[in-house]
Amino acid sequence: MDGTLDHVMVRVSNLEDSLEWYESHLEYEEKDRHEGDGFTIVYLGPEEMHEEGALLELTHNEGTDELAVGDAWGHVAVRVPEGELEAYYEQLMDEGVEDYRDPESCGGRYAFVKDPDGHEIEIVQRDPDEGALWSLDHTMIRVEDADEALGFWTRKFEYDEVGRWESDSFANYFVEPRDAAEEAMSVELTYNYDGRSYETGDAWGHLCVRVDDLEEDWERLMERDAPEYRDPGSNDDMYAFTTDQDGHEIELLERDPDADSLFPF
Incomplete structure (x- = not known):
């Protein structure tokens, strides 16, 4: 199983406002778009993307004016160069971006x-x-x-734990595909020790894992007792979902790098 993280999907209440926000503040460009029956999907990313870099998918459903973010969904993190966090943060503030936690309150690290829908965006130095x-x-x-979550990703998707940070009240665990490129996205699993439960909300969509062979890799997941949420057959053998x-929903997608469209439709 290749297992590269292909994209992360979030839902937005106003597609044009969200596109303007990501294009103007994060310098993203629209990579592809699909107009469905009552919904629109747009893939975004930096102009120069590595082949293993992950896309951001914005989904807008017609008639959706308000979305609940929920607390099961945490954030996406974006990269700026080492030593330039303060400069890029100040640039965003000058552009009118909503502040949530400034560098000083985060120890300068x-x-x-937040974007227009309240999705949290962390800025990290790399x-x-x-x-x-x-x-x-x-x-x-x-x-x-935490044990179940780590077991899910390491056993079912063959991911490696590549980092962890533990405090008095919570822990963060980072997992990613084996031999992933430095440009690839990882998954951060946050575990709070107090035993709280979480609400997903409808603003949080899914993670997508790019696979070599959809049918073969789906069968492998089924053999490993992954939940059968939406199998390939129910999606015209174009993609599938487990949880x-x-x-948390996880899409499996077999993408042809030479295809004219990023979508399998």
Whole structure:
């Protein structure tokens, strides 16, 4: 199983406002668009993307004016060069971006802003060789059992735990595909020790894992007792969905790099 993280999907209430926000503040460009029956999907990313870099998928459903973010969904993190966090943060503030947590409140190591729908976006510092400016670094989700969450990703998707940070009240675990490129996105699993439970909300969509062979890799997941949420057959053999132990949706997608469209439709 290749297992590269292909994209992360979030829902937005006003597509044009969201596109303007990401294009003007994070310098993203529209990579592809699909107009469906009552919904629109847009893939975004930096102009210069590595082949293993992850896309941001914005989904807008007609008639959706308000979305609940929920607390099971954490944030996406984007990259800026080492030593330039403060400068890029101040640039966003000058552009009128909503402040959430400034660098000083985060020990000078990272910062947070919010997009028009309240999706949290962390700004992290990385070596310039580890991905384009503003490229997706990781996606954070909250889990109720760290052992189960780590077991899910390491056993079912053959991911490796590549980092962890533990405090008195919570822990962060980072997982990514084996031999992933430095430019690839990882998943951050956040576990709070107090035993709380979480609400997903309808603003949080899914993670997508790019696979070599949809049918073969789906069968492998079924053999490993992954939940059968939406099998390939129910999606015209174009994609499939499973869920993790907390109900986070995970899409499986076989993408042809030479195809005219990023969508399998």
